[in-house]
Amino acid sequence: xxxxxxxxxxxxxxxxxxxxxxxxxxxxxxxxxxxxxxxxxxxxxxxxxxxxxxxxxxxxxxxxxxxxxxxxxxxxxxxxxxxxxxxxxxxxxxxxxxxxxxxxxxxxxxxxxxxxxxxxxxxxxxxxxxxxxxxxxxxxxxxxxxxxxxxxxx
Amino acid sequence: xxxxxxxxxxxxxxxxxxxxxxxxxxxxxxxxxxxxxxxxxxxxxxxxxxxxxxxxxxxxxxxxxxxxxxxxxxxxxxxxxxxxxxxxxxxxxxxxxxxxxxxxxxxxxxxxxxxxxxxxxxxxxxxxxxxxxxxxxxxxxxxxxxxxxxxxxxxxxxxxxxxxxxxxxxxxxxxxxxxxxxxxxxxxxxxxxxxxxxxxxxxxxxxxxxxxxxxxxxxxxxxxxxxxxxxxxxxxxxxxxxxxxxxxxxxxxxxxxxxxxxxxxxxxxxxxxxxxxxxxxxxxxxxxxxxxxxxxxxxxxxxxxxxxxxxxxxxxxxxxxxxxxxxxxxxxxxxxxxxxxxxxxxxxxxxxxxxxxxxxxxxxxxxxxxxxxxxxxxxxxxxxxxxxxxxxxxxxxxxxxxxxxxxxxxxxxxxxxxxxxxxxxxxxxxxxxxxxxxxxxxxxxxxxxxxxxxxxxxxxxxxxxxxxxxxxxxxxxxxxxxxxxxxxxxxxxxxxxxxxxxxxxxxxxxxxxxxxxxxxxxxxxxxxxxxxxxxxxxxxxxxxxxxxxxxxxxxxxxxxxxxxxxxxxxxxxxxxxxxxxxxxxxxxxxxxxxxxxxxxxxxxxxxxxxxxxxxxxxxxxxxxxxxxxxxxxxxxxxxxxxxxxxxxxxxxxxxxxxxxxxxxxxxxxxxxxxxxxxxxxxxxxxxxxxxxxxxxxxxxxxxxxxxxxxxxxxxxxxxxxxxxxxxxxxxxxxxxxxxxxxxxxxxxxxxxxxxxxxxxxxxxxxxxxxxxxxxxxxxxxxxxxxxxxx
Numbered sequence: 001x002x003x004x005x006x007x008x009x010x011x012x013x014x015x016x017x018x019x020x021x022x023x024x025x026x027x028x029x030x031x032x033x034x035x036x037x038x039x040x041x042x043x044x045x046x047x048x049x050x051x052x053x054x055x056x057x058x059x060x061x062x063x064x065x066x067x068x069x070x071x072x073x074x075x076x077x078x079x080x081x082x083x084x085x086x087x088x089x090x091x092x093x094x095x096x097x098x099x100x101x102x103x104x105x106x107x108x109x110x111x112x113x114x115x116x117x118x119x120x121x122x123x124x125x126x127x128x129x130x131x132x133x134x135x136x137x138x139x140x141x142x143x144x145x146x147x148x149x150x151x152x153x154x
Numbered sequence: 155x156x157x158x159x160x161x162x163x164x165x166x167x168x169x170x171x172x173x174x175x176x177x178x179x180x181x182x183x184x185x186x187x188x189x190x191x192x193x194x195x196x197x198x199x200x201x202x203x204x205x206x207x208x209x210x211x212x213x214x215x216x217x218x219x220x221x222x223x224x225x226x227x228x229x230x231x232x233x234x235x236x237x238x239x240x241x242x243x244x245x246x247x248x249x250x251x252x253x254x255x256x257x258x259x260x261x262x263x264x265x266x267x268x269x270x271x272x273x274x275x276x277x278x279x280x281x282x283x284x285x286x287x288x289x290x291x292x293x294x295x296x297x298x299x300x301x302x303x304x305x306x307x308x309x310x311x312x313x314x315x316x317x318x319x320x321x322x323x324x325x326x327x328x329x330x331x332x333x334x335x336x337x338x339x340x341x342x343x344x345x346x347x348x349x350x351x352x353x354x355x356x357x358x359x360x361x362x363x364x365x366x367x368x369x370x371x372x373x374x375x376x377x378x379x380x381x382x383x384x385x386x387x388x389x390x391x392x393x394x395x396x397x398x399x400x401x402x403x404x405x406x407x408x409x410x411x412x413x414x415x416x417x418x419x420x421x422x423x424x425x426x427x428x429x430x431x432x433x434x435x436x437x438x439x440x441x442x443x444x445x446x447x448x449x450x451x452x453x454x455x456x457x458x459x460x461x462x463x464x465x466x467x468x469x470x471x472x473x474x475x476x477x478x479x480x481x482x483x484x485x486x487x488x489x490x491x492x493x494x495x496x497x498x499x500x501x502x503x504x505x506x507x508x509x510x511x512x513x514x515x516x517x518x519x520x521x522x523x524x525x526x527x528x529x530x531x532x533x534x535x536x537x538x539x540x541x542x543x544x545x546x547x548x549x550x551x552x553x554x555x556x557x558x559x560x561x562x563x564x565x566x567x568x569x570x571x572x573x574x575x576x577x578x579x580x581x582x583x584x585x586x587x588x589x590x591x592x593x594x595x596x597x598x599x600x601x602x603x604x605x606x607x608x609x610x611x612x613x614x615x616x617x618x619x620x621x622x623x624x625x626x627x628x629x630x631x632x633x634x635x636x637x638x639x640x641x642x643x644x645x646x647x648x649x650x651x652x653x654x655x656x657x658x659x660x661x662x663x664x665x666x667x668x669x670x671x672x673x674x675x676x677x678x679x680x681x682x683x684x685x686x687x688x689x690x691x692x693x694x695x696x697x698x699x700x701x702x703x704x705x706x707x708x709x710x711x712x713x714x715x716x717x718x719x720x721x722x723x724x725x726x727x728x729x730x731x732x733x734x735x736x737x738x739x740x741x742x743x744x745x746x747x748x749x750x751x752x753x754x755x756x757x758x759x760x761x762x763x764x765x766x767x768x769x770x771x772x773x774x775x776x777x778x779x780x781x782x783x784x785x786x787x788x789x790x791x792x793x794x795x796x797x798x799x800x801x802x803x804x805x806x807x808x809x810x811x812x813x814x815x816x817x818x819x820x821x822x823x824x825x826x827x828x829x830x831x832x833x834x835x836x837x838x839x840x841x842x843x844x845x846x847x848x849x850x851x852x853x854x855x856x857x858x859x860x861x862x863x864x865x866x867x868x869x870x871x872x873x874x875x876x877x878x879x880x881x882x883x884x885x886x887x888x889x890x891x892x893x894x895x896x897x898x899x900x901x902x903x904x905x906x907x908x909x910x911x912x913x914x915x916x917x918x919x920x921x922x923x924x925x926x927x928x929x930x931x932x933x934x935x936x937x938x939x940x941x942x943x944x
Binding site for chain 1: 193195262278281282283284439858
């Protein structure tokens with residue numbers, strides 16, 4: 001599946017870029033994320049608990065950043081296996097543009113699932129992915145707008 | 155006494171309806187362990203490693219095995235039971251079919267490892283801890299795609315993914331006849347892939363007796379002796395004398411429980427290794443990705459007609475999806491059980507069929523209720539309807555014009571089979587009358603006034619059942635005989651035990667076979683026990699499929715009863731001091747012709763077991779006879795179905811207003827059981843036509859319909875009340891004159907429904923609607939301007 005979106009963040013581009021590369025921010029914003037550990041400048045490991053319809057599983061996997069063009073754009077890709085629940089992989093191309101004092105974030109996401117997730121939840125994948133993307137960017141917006149930089153309770 | 159033809163209530167239903175059946179999963183052995191099978195989530199991937207260290211240490215885990223253990227123990231692959239040769243005479247590609255993946259997985263659901271633990275929950279939890287390192291590669295799920303240049307290869311040694319490229323008939327004669335034909339009607343169609351969905355999921359328990367060295371497998375099988383033969387000889391290398399296979403009550407099979415599956419071998423092997431019983435039961439989602447699927451054909455068909463609207467030639471090219479491995483009988487389905495039926499009920503003089511069987515990264519495909527014959531019937535009855543439409547003829551009239559005349563039997567078709575009997579005019583007449591076919595246009599007009607689109611569709615069918623003469627199928631590549639065995643054991647006090655190789659998994663054999671014996675021996679039905687499903691009890695058995703139980707298994711019982719009566723006559727002649735030739739047997743009495751002197755079967759049996767006054771010079775004691783029966787020909791049930799449907803053009807929803815079926819099953823032993831079989835077959839055929847569809851993501855090979863969220867099974871409210879009738883012409887080569895009824899509904903219904911739908915949509919220029927004809931497809935057909943939205 002594929003989806004696209006954009007949001008306007010009331011913060012300068014450099015600040016948005018920094019947060020997008022910050023493991024703590026990612027952990028706060030990725031729905032169900034339990035850990036994000038930085039391995040290198042472009043690689044993280046992550047653990048995410050996700051629920052698709054009747055399937056709930058902990059996905060352990062790797063997150064990599066490619067096509068880095070700071071502070072304008074990158075591609076963030078993740079691939080995780082959830083044991084017998086199957087696997088999920090996806091990538092998001094994220095770009096930032098100045099809009100006065102604000103920043104416009106545009107994203108295009110591609111996601112793919114396999115195993116039990118596909119077998120019993122294929123019709124739910126689109127809706128679930130969309131919700132996860134919405135949750136992510138809502139929380140990210142929260143991080144960017146809260147005075148102390150912490151995510152709001154969700 | 156005549157029990158034959160009586161609607162005796164099913165004796166087995168008491169235990170089924172009161173929850174007292176014993177299915178495989180109901181069986182629990184002392185010290186039993188539980189197996190959970192870890193399956194591939196990928197359609198095509200190299201297995202770089204399986205790390206199960208954490209799983210092996212998890213609570214309750216007794217063992218974790220992978221393909222390496224299987225290989226180390228010399229466990230063989232699952233064999234294919236039918237060798238098909240290509241056009242050029244070369245044998246089909248027969249790749250290995252390991253019971254646990256060896257270095258590569260080839261479909262979603264391919265077994266990778268088995269975890270065996272004290273409880274199922276522990277085994278399942280431990281499986282979560284297994285880390286499999288997959289190197290995922292591109293996959294191909296649809297057969298036509300697998301033939302394209304550059305498509306991913308399922309097997310490196312199988313170029314172009316072609317298992318075989320087979321044909322039947324004379325291509326030159328067909329081309330010549332088509333060239334001369336006044337009209338050639340052409341159609342491309344697919345026969346949608348189906349998942350069998352027996353109510354009871356597959357299960358297996360392996361057990362090993364250290365004291366005797368005997369292995370026992372309890373399994374959900376339609377043919378326990380076949381499993382014993384295949385698993386013993388090819389997979390585990392166990393002598394049949396030390397391997398017992400029990401198929402207890404089985405909750406439906408529809409073909410999917412014919413085959414020898416990996417899990418059966420795994421639990422039998424592991425039980426011997428661990429010296430403890432091991433049970434495995436499929437979860438429903440596992441059934442979707444490990445039970446052999448059905449159908450999945452893509453076909454191009456051409457029918458030639460002359461100026462008198464007689465069929466002059468038929469040409470059929472089919473691409474058949476085999477899946478990633480060859481299931482037990484996969485290879486004969488789109489060949490010898492398909493192309494040989496393409497004459498249908500018609501006199502088409504020349505027919506040519508070619509089938510490319512193709513490997514894909516999907517679950518293996520094999521026989522499913524009808525097995526080849528629904529695919530043949532669907533394309534034939536669709537093209538005949540299309541011809542009628544193009545010629546502006548009544549589809550019933552075009553069929554009658556081309557039917558094999560009733561006085562032409564035995565009739566040799568151009569596709570190898572010789573039909574022994576049939577009367578296609580009578581079943582069509584019965585069905586069209588009961589459906590009020592003549593009055594349909596008034597109903598169409600009525601429906602139109604309320605904004606509905608009404609259509610009527612006819613399908614006739616022929617099927618080859620009573621599978622099959624061993625010498626014939628052997629010459630065509632079968633690696634098995636297809637006889638059946640039965641023992642009739644008359645006990646000292648006159649009650650009777652029948653041991654039959656025809657397994658019953660819903661068909662009602664315990665009733666039908668008891669009726670045969672009650673009729674044949676004059677014994678009350680309450681004193682007859684029908685035993686099946688245990689290789690330790692039954693002399694032998696080829697099992698239940700292809701509507702063969704009554705025609706082949708029932709005939710074996712008749713033959714064994716003939717031996718009982720022959721021996722009984724000798725004993726009676728001795729006791730009555732008469733000549734053997736003067737002894738008559740009727741209604742359980744042996745009597746001297748023309749006298750009132752007689753002995754009951756019970757008296758004869760008692761004498762046989764207490765042989766004080768007995769012709770010892772001539773006879774052995776006892777009254778226990780076994781017969782093996784090998785049929786002389788297939789049997790050929792036939793029939794005509796009429797479907798009437800109404801479509802709401804605003805929503806695309808369809809209602810089956812009426813469904814009329816008229817079948818020729820030969821002699822009918824139990825009309826109630828026959829009606830039940832027809833109902834079930836029709837439900838599955840209508841399911842294929844309107845609801846069921848197994849969907850793979852073409853680019854990834856992911857199975858997208860692996861639960862009842864996404865795979866639509868027919869429900870009671872999807873089906874009308876069926877109007878059934880029968881018209882019998884007797885089978886000429888078995889003593890009962892029976893033909894078989896198990897698959898008919900699934901064979902005839904898809905074409906009848908599809909023809910009715912196309913008829914309903916004819917004003918919209920619709921030539922064909924692919925199955926399943928969902929409301930979305932129907933709505934798009936009447937709103938073509940919205941097609942672009944797809």
